[in-house]
Amino acid sequence: MTNPSETQKAGGGLLAGMSPWALAGHALPWAIAIGFFFIAEGYLSFGTQIIIWILFALSLDLALGYAGIVTLGQAAFFGFGAYAAGWFSIHVSPDPILGHLFAIGLTAIVGLISGALILHTTGVTFLMLTLATVLIMFEYANQAKEITGGDDGLQGMKVGPIFGKYEFNLFGHTAYVYSLIVLFIWFVIMWRVVKSPFGRSLDGIRQNARRMRAIGTPVWWRLLAVYTLSAAMAGSAGALSAHATRFVGLSVLSLLTSGIVTVMLILGGTRRLYGAFVGAIVYFVVQDYTAKISPYFWEFIVGGMLIATVLFLEGGLMDLGGIARRQWERLTGKASKP
Amino acid sequence: MSSPVLSVRGLSKSFGALVVAQNIELDLMAGARVGLIGPNGAGKTTFVNLLTGFLRPDAGTIQLDGIAIEGMRPEDRVHRGLARTHQINTLLVEESARDNVAITIAEREKFAWRAIRYSPQWQQCLDEAQARLDEIGIGDVGDRQVRHLPYGKQRLLEIAIALALKPRVLLLDEPAAGVPSSETHVFHKVLDRLPAEIAILIIEHDMDVIFRFAKEIVVLVQGRVLTRGEPAQIAVDPQVRAVYLGRTVV
């Protein structure tokens, strides 16, 4: 998957040595996101939701895509972050940024502890442990009504203005811009992390953990580090969701939430950075359209897309471009690289 | 001067009733070239796994430069200078040959915790990786994805990776297994040119390789050291012929 020449660009800034086409490719999604703000005012809360789920899917990409940690427990961190932010806004301070940082920090700690407990296992056992993590949190949240509101959800969140200035208004202007900025910050962090010696060691661990131990890699520590970072990102997405809707429902901690974010990532394509973007957008658009036909049709379509992706399009939708280019090169008779 | 780099005493391991290593003793001096032979199931690979830490011994000690390592994790043993090659390929098949080596060098130099971006150190890793590929004669395929490399070159890459760890002790687990006979001369050359100061233990089925390369041979049968000695001695040892050479005609 990795283009060998890409790794040649050692040193220098993030964008150094990038071709104009690649630069344009990077600028496009962000330009669309900014343009959306001005032309689709009526859909800003829909847009905010997509941005939050992109961030959530990116967090999964880090663990599952890059490090090869096959987890179904990502909802635990998303939900934990959401509840942490909600609880903070009610009991400590309505300041959204403080609440957000609090949620990130606390979720990172949860990721660190749960990762330390379970990352020495592999395969189905690991998968079960991640499922159990989500279920424990779900059942706990269902019970601890005084903290979480149980089945009714966490109500009465107070969200103050950002920097004491920008109110979260009814149309969602602030929430949209705020979420987009948070997504951008995480995106840059993640980009740097995966394209670094550390990121390369994750590539190695994903492909063959035993080999990595044989060349001296402390595999468990690497995985723990990336799992914690991934948890923090998911917690951040959860906090955004809590602030944007001023509500946290029990469903943030459900297995379905884990399932949906996995679907988005796989549809879009793992290890592509923008795969999470494509996947989340396609998912929401499909859901929006098909739900009008019948309330459950979307689940059928999404399930079908997931099956088709696994069987026929392992690189996800992001791979379509590459496939098209190879076909084009074959048709035009251009010699492709060996 | 004459203290061994690697010293194994009384190493034993069994799985239930099956004894796979029994009271094995071995000393490797700097620059040693020792061959380990034995029929299938004699416990050769188990022995390598015990040395490298992928298996825990039931009893016995392993010392590397006088320090007990038998309780250490595999990755810590590597950082102390114990490297191995694998019998079956465990290369990172999605990466280029050069990146396989560069990732190894990054671990050796402990750059691999750097998670911010490719630093100038990464460029050093790549440069050294290319030099090491050149050295072993596969520099021309540095850019190729490993899964597209011919098998013989993959085996050479395996050795290049182990050498990139700058080991004091190197365990070669059937380095030439599966390599077509037309390419074995390349292997002989590579093995002859391995840095003289490294202590090497080589496990091979190919007797040509063993008798060419090793100065001393240890014969392992059912987890025990049957005998040891110079190649010429071993070749004529009636015991060895009975259990081993007799069956795989030299």
Add this chain to the structure above:
Amino acid sequence: MLSFAATVLLDGVSYGMVLFLISVGLTITMGLMRVVNLAHGSFAMIGGYIAGYFTQRGYNFYVALAVAAIIPGILGGLCEVTVYRPLYRKGELSQVLLTIGLVFVATAAVTEIFGAFPYPVKFPEYLTRPIDIGFRTYPGYRVFLIVVGAIIAAILWWVIDNSIYGARLRAAVDNARMARAVGMNVNLLFTGTFVVGCALAGLGGAIGAGILTPEPSYSLKYVVLFLIVVIVGGEGSFKGSFVAAMALGIIDTMGKYFIAPAAPYLLYVAVFLLLLWRPQGLLPPKSAT
């Protein structure tokens, strides 16, 4: 007091029998084919819905049970040949994803066909009455579960331990490559086993509908229970999954009686700790040790 303990025990065992019937197919296929099959619960769900459909329309209960076993069996066979087979060569991630996809499809399909609400099975009148079991009366339905579960477990036990099919199955669980090398038709064995496993799941889903009511969220909600049985028992271990199913049934029931609100939460904590302690399960088959 003794009678109360007996009630808890019987409730637990009857629940455990349902879990066992549904999970036994999963443990064998996971042990045999090394596929992480998250869609197994969907076959049980379909069995439950089918039984509900026929019994609500007045068909004979046992005819409904037969159909509830046969259709999931056939569906399972079709799925094995079309979508599972390509999965054997792929990684765990692909297996997880594809089977989640199947769960989505199955959930949407039953919602479209049967509606979004719980869909109960109408059990025959004589099963809904309490019956005298010597020292006390006990719901007939629960007695039925225990008897049917015990009979099927005994049959399976005998088949796996004594028949040629069982010998092949055990050999293939221990070493699929070797089994192939000695000329066993592993593909046929896989498909056949998958069909039987799904049929048992369908049957379990149908007769267990009084405890695990068919509803659209069934497959996602309960698949974790089935996986717990499989993983705790040890993948591919028939006896292990029986023990695990009984233990899970009894512990869960005890939890509901004694510490009602915290029961599910404590159950998952227990499973979590157990898996940390014994990652291979309680009674792993030989090859896994």
